[in-house]
Structures are given as C-alpha cells and as structure tokens.
Amino acid sequence: MEIPGAQPTRVYVHGLGASSAPYYAEAIAHPALGGHRSLMIDLLGFGISDQPADAAYTLEMHADVLARALEQAAVGEADVVAHSMGGAVAITLAARHPQLVRRLVLVDAVLDPVHPLPTVKRPGSSGIGVYRTEKEFLDHGWDETLEFIGPEWAATMRLAGPQALYRSAINMLSGTVPTVRERLDKLTIPRALLYPAADGPRFDTDRLAAAGVEVVAIPDCGHNIMLDNVEGFAVAVEAALRD
Numbered sequence: 001m002e003i004p005g006a007q008p009t010r011v012y013v014h015g016l017g018a019s020s021a022p023y024y025a026e027a028i029a030h031p032a033l034g035g036h037r038s039l040m041i042d043l044l045g046f047g048i049s050d051q052p053a054d055a056a057y058t059l060e061m062h063a064d065v066l067a068r069a070l071e072q073a074a075v076g077e078a079d080v081v082a083h084s085m086g087g088a089v090a091i092t093l094a095a096r097h098p099q100l101v102r103r104l105v106l107v108d109a110v111l112d113p114v115h116p117l118p119t120v121k122r123p124g125s126s127g128i129g130v131y132r133t134e135k136e137f138l139d140h141g142w143d144e145t146l147e148f149i150g151p152e153w154a155a156t157m158r159l160a161g162p163q164a165l166y167r168s169a170i171n172m173l174s175g176t177v178p179t180v181r182e183r184l185d186k187l188t189i190p191r192a193l194l195y196p197a198a199d200g201p202r203f204d205t206d207r208l209a210a211a212g213v214e215v216v217a218i219p220d221c222g223h224n225i226m227l228d229n230v231e232g233f234a235v236a237v238e239a240a241l242r243d
Contacts (some may be wrong), residue, residue, distance in 0.1 A: 001020070001021045001025075001039070001040040002037070002038070002039050002040075002073075002106065002128055003028065003037065003038040003040075004037055004038045005034075005035050005037040005038065005042075006035055006036050006037065007036075007037060007201075008036070008077060008078060008079055008102055009036070009037045009038070009039060009073075009075045009076070009079070010033075010036045010037065010038045010039070010077045010078065010079045010080075010081060010241070011038075011039045011041060011070065011075065011078045011080045011081070011091060012028065012038065012040045012041070012075070012081050012082070012158075013043065013061045013080065013082035013083065013086035014037065014042065014043065014046065014047070014064070014083055014084075014086050015083040015084030015085045015086050015167055016084060016085040016124070016125055016128075016168060016169055016172070017046070017089075017149075017156060017157035017160050018046065018047070018083070018084075018153075018155060018156045018157070019042050019046060019048070019156045019159060020040035020041055020042055020047065020169045020242075021029070021040045021042075021047075022155070022156055023156075023224070023226055023227060024040050024081075024226055025040070025228050026226075026227075027226045027230050027233050027234050029042070029221075030230060030231065030234035031234075031239040032235050032236060033234050033238055035121050036079075037071075037114060039073060039078075040074070041066065042071060043062050043065070043086070043089065043165070043168075044057070044061075044062065044065045044068065044164065045057055045160060045164020045165070046101070046156075046159065046160045046161075046164060046165075046201065047156065047159055047160070049084070050075070051143040051161030051163075051164055051236065052161075052162070053161065053163045054165075055087030055164070055165070055167075056167065056171075057164050057167035057168045057169055057171065058167070058168075058171045058176070059088050059089055059092045059172060059180070060092055060095065060096065060106075061142040062092070062168070063087045063089050063090075063092035063093040063095075063097070064096065064097075065091055066089065066150075067093060067096070067100055068086075070100050071100070075100065076100075077099070077100065077101065077102035077208070078100060078101060078102060078125040079102050079103045079104075079105070079241050080093065080094070080101050080103070080104055080105070080142065081105040081107065081195020081237055082104070082106060082107065082109065083107040083108065083109070083170050083224075083226065084107070084108060084109060084110055084112065084223065085110055085125070085168065085169075086107075086109075087106040087107060087110060087111075088109060088110045088111070088172060089181045090104055090106065090109075090179065091104065091106070091109070091128060091180050091183050091187070092176070092183060093190060094183075094187055095183040095188070098189075101189060102189065103189055103190045103191070103240070103241055104187070104189060104190070104191045104192070105191075105192050105193075105194065105237050105240045105241065106184075106191065106192065106193040106194070106213075107225055107226065107233075108123075108192050108193075108194065108195050108196065108223050109180075109193060109214070109226060110172055110180065111171075111180050111181040111184060111204075112175070112179065112180070112181055113174055113175025113176075113179060114126070114129065114173045114174075114175075117129045117170075117173055117177075118130055118131075118132075118173070120146060121149075123149055123153075124170040124172070124223075125172055125173055127145055127148055127149065128145060128165065128166060128169035128170070129169055129170060129173045132243070133165070134163065134166050134167070137162065137166045138163075138166070140181075141166075142165075145157070145165075146158060154219055162214045175215070177195070182199075182228050184211065184213065185207075185211040188212075189243055190214075190240075191211075191213045191217075192213065192214040192216055192240035193208060193213055193214070193215050193216070194216050194217075194218050194225055194233070194236055194237075194240075195215070195216070195217060195218065195224055195225075196217070196218060196221050196223065196225060196228075197217035197218060197219045197220075197221075198219075198220075198221070198222065202215060214240065216231060216239075216240070218232045218236055219232060220232065221233075
C-alpha cells in the first residue's frame with residue numbers, strides 16, 4: 001500500500017504474523033506523520049504478499065526480497081520504521097543493502113536469539129518455537145496457534161503462509177551470524193528504538209546508547225505500540241525522523 005507524498009520515502013514493516021496496513025494505517029494518518037511518501041509493505045509470506053511454500057524465510061531472505069521491492073518502487077534512501085520481527089529484518093536490510101536505508105526506527109524490535117528454543121507456549125514467536133518440526137506445526141500447531149493467540153492477532157496471522165510463519169519464527173529464534181544485535185551495533189546511520197515504558201528500564205539501554213541508538217520509552221502501550229498509543233507512537237517516530 002502506498003500513500004503519495006514528499007521524500008524521503010518512509011517504509012513501514014510489520015512483525016511476525018502481521019500485515020503493515022492494519023498495524024500502521026491509523027498512525028500514518030496522524031498529523032505528525034503526514035505529508036511523506038509512505039509504503040506499507042507486507043513481507044513475503046505475510047498479508048497480501050505471495051506465499052511460496054519453498055522459500056527459506058530467513059531474516060536475510062526477507063531483507064533481500066524487501067530490497068528488491070524497494071528498488072522496484074524507485075525508493076532511494078528510505079526511512080524505515082519496523083516492528084518486532086520486522087525490526088530484525090530492517091536491521092538486516094540496512095546491513096546488507098546500506099544504500100537503501102537512511103534512518104531506522106525500531107519498534108520493540110527483536111534483537112537477540114533465544115537459546116535454548118522455548119518449551120512453554122506463549123504469545124509471539126515462542127508459541128511457534130515450541131513445535132520442534134515444521135511437520136508438527138503444519139499438522140496441528142497452526143490451528144493451535146491461531147486459537148491460542150486470540151482474535152486480534154489471528155486476524156492478520158491467518159493471512160500468512162504456514163511455512164512462512166514457522167520458518168520465519170524459527171530462524172528469528174535461532175539467530176543469525178552475525179546476530180541482529182551485532183549488525184545493529186555496527187550500523188552508522190541514525191537509529192532509534194521505541195519500547196513500552198510499562199516494561200520498565202531495558203537491560204540493554206547502556207549498550208544501545210554506546211552504539212549510538214536512541215532509546216525512547218512510550219507510555220500507555222504494550223508490544224504493539226502503534227496500535228495501543230497512536231499519538232505517542234506518531235510523535236516519537238516524527239521526532240526520530242526529524243531533519
């Protein structure tokens with residue numbers, strides 16, 4: 001989905017099992033974020049994008065496919081706003097295709113692998129990671145996950161390809177080489193990370209600050225900051241992208 005406007009282009013990337021338009025449309029309509037060309041892109045396998053069953057769905061693959069989409073859309077240097085797993089993809093995009101990314105705003109992004117893989121089903125990628133094989137997930141984990149997460153998240157997760165959902169979650173949980181955090185540390189572009197103030201002080205604030213990442217606590221929200229506090233999200237993103 002594209003909203004025309006001024007350059008630089010702003011690219012909005014969703015998280016695991018999500019879709020960009022339902023998550024970002026209200027915030028992009030906020031006066032603080034209006035006036036810029038805005039692309040709400042669904043990663044391969046999610047939302048309205050294609051869902052090839054034979055794709056790898058690694059973070060690197062997602063980043064490379066996103067790069068091709070941005071090039072086809074004639075995006076030069078973009079300001080990328082990315083949520084959760086999308087944040088990990090955006091960091092990978094900036095590391096592998098630096099010519100395409102001008103600034104990064106990470107929205108409660110996933111930065112670290114999970115070792116060992118989770119054994120207790122919880123919302124998020126951990127709830128998918130408890131299934132140790134793709135066959136197990138496809139046989140019964142897909143239906144169990146949609147029931148477990150509740151109707152709000154299921155509204156967009158049900159649009160995802162099951163293979164895309166599982167492989168993306170497992171790759172993110174298992175981690176990459178270098179890790180997403182290591183890639184973030186090495187970037188030199190302006191970067192900000194928004195997180196829910198209700199979570200309390202982040203354990204990694206000093207490390208992020210040392211790497212030049214601005215850390216911003218957003219009140220009155222959970223993990224889905226752009227949905228829970230539209231005003232706080234829009235104002236924070238505008239401040240992070242202000243020239």
